[in-house]
Amino acid sequence: MRTLICFCCCALLLFGCNKSLQQNDLLTGRGALTGVSASAVAIPKSTGKKIFIHWMPWFETPASRGAWGYHWKMNTRNPDVIVNGKRQIAAYYYPKTGPYASGDPDIIEYQLLLMKYAGADGVFIDWPGTRQRYDYPDNLANSNALINKLGAVGLQFGIVHEDRNWDPGMATDAHGDFTYMQSNYFNQSNYLKTNNAPVVLNFGPITFHQPAEWDVILNGLNPRPKVIPLYGFTGQVGSNNAGGEFPWIYQDHPTVVNNYYAQAGSFPLSIGVVYPGFNSFYAAGGADGPTWQIPFNGTGTFSTMLDKALSSSVNIIQFATWNDYGEGTIIEPTDEYGYSFLTIMQQKLGVSYGQHELELVTRLYNARKQYAGNGSVQQQLNQVFTYLANLQTGSAENLLNTLGGSNPPPTGTGVLIKNKWLSTYLYEDNGQVKYSAGNSGNQYRWVQETVNGHIRFKNLATSHYLNIEHLYPYAESTDVPNTYYSSYWKLEGYNGNVRLKNEWQNTYLNVENQGGFAQCTAVPDFFESSQWILQN
Missing domain, CATH: 2.80.10.50 (Trefoil (Acidic Fibroblast Growth Factor, subunit A))
Structure with missing residues (x-):
């Protein structure tokens, strides 16, 4: 389980916790970020900053793993119980699709298309590593399922490494995480790089606090990645191994993030953060984790944090998060907030699309489920996906209407x-x-x-x-x-x-x-x- 870390005992800046990520293109005066897929048309927008969305791979359902995963139930909830039409899940917010499996190809398609039409350039994947423990192997399989679809949507990706999943003294074992990345991710054209070095965010470090340990972890890698730790932690990774720092969601909101923006120009790679608030379910779910809150203020906190990031000197903005229901930092569509976070992104990032296109993506998802097992219709829906990935929204909508799948226009006057x-x-x-x-x-x-x-x-x-x-x-x-x-x-x-x-x-x-x-x-x-x- 992933939690925010509050160094509240320290007189430091109260480094809360979670994740964040990256950018691409030209880092003005600081080198080039690369990693672009030409498989689909890029989303046009007015901001020059790169937009990445932090994504969690850890949700499971009985259809995917034979039982509900921990992150939908924690220790006090049972999603098989339905109250007022909703499953009882470990969250204060309810996904518009209902609780899902992260590896479901229909969900992956839906999530990636929504991200794209909201203005995203890529996804930061909260990555579990290769250790055979707990639900890490399932998380890894779900991450790879998402990665395999990114090129078709035209999105980049980067890894947010969880060194917390290893124990002290296991640096040599953690080295295996990076050799896995080198063999499976770094050579992909849409992996995020800076000056040809793969970019790997680290949510911490949590376990390995000495540069010598990171020397072991990165030993022999070619190309050698640049590790981006949390704000204030370069000293633990080592200046030769680190390539910048990133802030997360802190109890001392928004002071720490403001301090980061004041120093952003001094980092080789700077990554801002935007979040809707913080409303964790840990206490209600009988789980360990922070209980402090950051009010959503409707969509006010999200809007303000996005304005701060856009006006700052950072090159990448990380949206935290797409779907951390346990911590209540979700921006994907929910019953409570609808598409509001995504439409705010569209407006402020200068995206030329709106809620109608987001709803088209939802229509595609509903049609996938409605016509499950119907091979001929699924082939047509594959074409709808291709149209949407290439921003041919009119063709996608016309085909959906022709299918009769997701609410075609009525015939007759009613x-x-x-x-x-x-x-x-x-x-x-x-x-x-x-x-x-x-x-x-x-x-x-x-x-x-x-x-x-x-x-x-x-x-x-x-x-x-x-x-x-x-x-x-x-x-x-x-x-x-x-x-x-x-x-x-x-x-x-x-x-x-x-x-x-x-x-x-x-x-x-x-x-x-x-x-x-x-x-x-x-x-x-x-x-x-x-x-x-x-x-x-």
Whole structure:
């Protein structure tokens, strides 16, 4: 398990902990960073700084490893328990995809495309090393699965080495980590290098604190990498072995990061850091780790930290993190924050794409899952991926629409769904199904479809489906795979009207509470709040 380290006993700068990473291209006056893949079109943006995202490889599900991995459950949670439509996971935030396996090829495709459209140039991989212990081998396999997909997306990568995974006196064994990197990573065209030397971040050092130990670890490597330790730790790695320093997330926020930016120009390679806040689940999960917090302030902390990094002299900005749910530093889409961190990146980095393109990536992911096992459709989805990797978003969207996979545009004009009791009409508003006396606009119209023998209602304005997937107090209108019973409805007649019964929960769509939105609960059939008129 990875935790933040707080040197709170020292009168130092309170070096919290975690990771960070790198850049590429020209380091003004300080040498060239290289490592570019020509396999896909690079994302255009206005900033000249290189953007890397810190990624964790350690999530497992019963489908991937036969049981839920530690990082989804810690010591107090059971993801097999579902409450209000969500699995009970060891986190305060819930991934938009639900809990996943890091090595799932569909998840890897989804995550890398989202990173790209948010403005990323590469990924810093929190790398476990080669030791055969705990879940390290699984983490290594997941890391390699991601690395194998990077070239097709057109992203670079760098390793963030965890020397904590070795014990004192095992420098010779840790040398094996670097020979593995040399054989498998350093020779790849999209590996990050500075002056032709591979760049390896080190989250610490945690175990090896003497330059002589690092001399052993790096002995005989050709090309010899440059190790980038945490801010203030060059002395432990040795000036001949180190190539710069990077800051992380500190309890003394934002003082330490500000101090780093004041000195960034003195490092051969400087790497800034951006994070949304810090809200760890360790205490609630019965696990060891820091319990201090950095408030998110909505998206305010993230936005401020990104402004600081952009205005600094650093050459690389590391976003910490993509998916550390245990420490609550996630920027990937979640139910709580949606795409907000990624759209802020797009705006501030000068990316010419927005949330619509991010949603296209999600449509691709949903279609992958919806059509699992359908070889012909998967081949077409491979083409959608190629279009997205090469920024041909129009072609990707057209093909998705043609597939009928992830909510193609509805055909026909649909119906109005009018409540018998209140004489109001259902419409979609930002994922919620609300009602009003008006009925003007496609958001009020619903196209009835039959799939797998079941009835679904698709909103004419958004192509979203009427559903109760998350068991919220309100009915939803969102992108739901056509295999989900939460979007299946039975039409039952009553006194010349229709009742809409959800096939998953056997509850009825109604407006009984008059709360401004439709709900789906157990309601007697004679209640007019659950009776509807379908009007053309």
